[in-house]
Amino acid sequence: MSVRVAILGQGLVATHFEVGLERFKAGEIGAHGVPLADSILPYKPEDIDVVVAYDVDEKKIGRNAYEVARDLLDDGREIPRTLKDIDVRMGIHMETLKGTPFKAKGLDDEMNVEEAVDTLIDEWRSRRVDVVVNVITTEHGEPLGTAEAFREAVAGGGANLSASHIYAYALAEYSTRHGSAAFVNAIPTPLANDDGVLELYGQNRAVVFGDDGATGATPLTADLLEHMAERNRKVGFIVQFNIGGNTDFLALTLPEKNAMKELTKSSIVDDILGYDAPHYIKPTGYLKPLGDKKFVAMHMDYLSFNGARDELYVFARINDSPALAGLLVDLVRLAKVAVIKGQWGTIYPVNAFYMKRPGPPGYRSIAKNVGYELLKRWVSGDIVDLTEFHGTPFVESSS
Numbered sequence: 001m002s003v004r005v006a007i008l009g010q011g012l013v014a015t016h017f018e019v020g021l022e023r024f025k026a027g028e029i030g031a032h033g034v035p036l037a038d039s040i041l042p043y044k045p046e047d048i049d050v051v052v053a054y055d056v057d058e059k060k061i062g063r064n065a066y067e068v069a070r071d072l073l074d075d076g077r078e079i080p081r082t083l084k085d086i087d088v089r090m091g092i093h094m095e096t097l098k099g100t101p102f103k104a105k106g107l108d109d110e111m112n113v114e115e116a117v118d119t120l121i122d123e124w125r126s127r128r129v130d131v132v133v134n135v136i137t138t139e140h141g142e143p144l145g146t147a148e149a150f151r152e153a154v155a156g157g158g159a160n161l162s163a164s165h166i167y168a169y170a171l172a173e174y175s176t177r178h179g180s181a182a183f184v185n186a187i188p189t190p191l192a193n194d195d196g197v198l199e200l201y202g203q204n205r206a207v208v209f210g211d212d213g214a215t216g217a218t219p220l221t222a223d224l225l226e227h228m229a230e231r232n233r234k235v236g237f238i239v240q241f242n243i244g245g246n247t248d249f250l251a252l253t254l255p256e257k258n259a260m261k262e263l264t265k266s267s268i269v270d271d272i273l274g275y276d277a278p279h280y281i282k283p284t285g286y287l288k289p290l291g292d293k294k295f296v297a298m299h300m301d302y303l304s305f306n307g308a309r310d311e312l313y314v315f316a317r318i319n320d321s322p323a324l325a326g327l328l329v330d331l332v333r334l335a336k337v338a339v340i341k342g343q344w345g346t347i348y349p350v351n352a353f354y355m356k357r358p359g360p361p362g363y364r365s366i367a368k369n370v371g372y373e374l375l376k377r378w379v380s381g382d383i384v385d386l387t388e389f390h391g392t393p394f395v396e397s398s399s
Helices: 012-025 065-072 081-085 113-127 147-155 163-178 195-204 217-230 247-251 255-266 268-273 320-341 348-354 368-379
Strands: 003-008 048-055 088-090 131-134 182-185 207-209 234-244 279-286 293-303 309-319
Touching: 003 012, 003 113, 003 320, 012 048, 012 065, 012 081, 012 320, 048 113, 048 320, 065 081, 113 147, 113 163, 131 163, 131 320, 147 163, 147 195, 163 182, 163 195, 182 320, 195 207, 207 320, 207 348, 217 234, 217 268, 217 293, 217 309, 217 368, 234 247, 247 279, 268 279, 309 320, 320 348, 348 368
Parallel strands: 003 048, 003 131, 048 088, 131 182, 182 207, 234 279
Antiparallel strands: 234 293, 293 309
């Protein structure tokens, strides 16, 4: 058995994912950073095969993952030569890299959007893709609301759609034509939080996880907020920010893209505490010398018994891309499991643990330790009552 994966965005996250998997298969590293590495899943990390990658950076298109990895990684270890089998093909642009210093082109620059979708579907079919993973640079995207609006937007040329929307639409169509598949949305574009995407995926028997993989400071902040809530400590304010030097932080210097990331990061406060404590939670800057190892700072003020006021400070340097890559090792396997279970649309117990803004719409962000317990129950096949996380029960369709 294998899980055949297509990667969208051949940057640092994709490279760490691919290199790490090959080093794991060769016995060079352990599965540290993979939460369910030892879980009883029908698929193991070594069952994952990356079969194709996509990018819109002209310096990467037409090369292979081995060549790109040699340019991006400098950790003193040999790049696995098996990555030469992963072609980096031209992806969807939709001006994703607009405002960045990269020369970009995409399928949508050479043909209309519907033709680009057909091209992707044909390539995925020839490679028997099971799961598509979205780790492109942060972009701006808005919810579509209905499946019909989604179809009409694509048919109309996709003028107001993001690259993620086009990829997600292609996966839905691929599922209809060639068998059910899954889409893992590890960036902030609202897909699992869009009723239109979920309606389309339900109709086309496809799965989407999202939105925005939770790594670094965000899951730590969520767990600390849960700690405060459980002990009935009144949070006065929270400050949390990141500064990094990779491509994604560079893209976040553009206001419309930074707003997408801020939305997914800051939604946790009211969801966990039950009140909206004053907060500043956002990526705040780009400094190239920091590279992929971002600087994280947090300051939390809270009220304890008898009016005592306490403060918590956290400072960290976190390797950004490997942290997300480790989560993807789980997410692609869980995506294939969801397809096997026939649970179309999105799966809250998965999203609640792995995502900053877990879909579907209306469901709360929760502490990751709470999400982990939900995840384990879903993996075990237990019926999970999610009423407390939403106003009405969440029904997972099996048909």
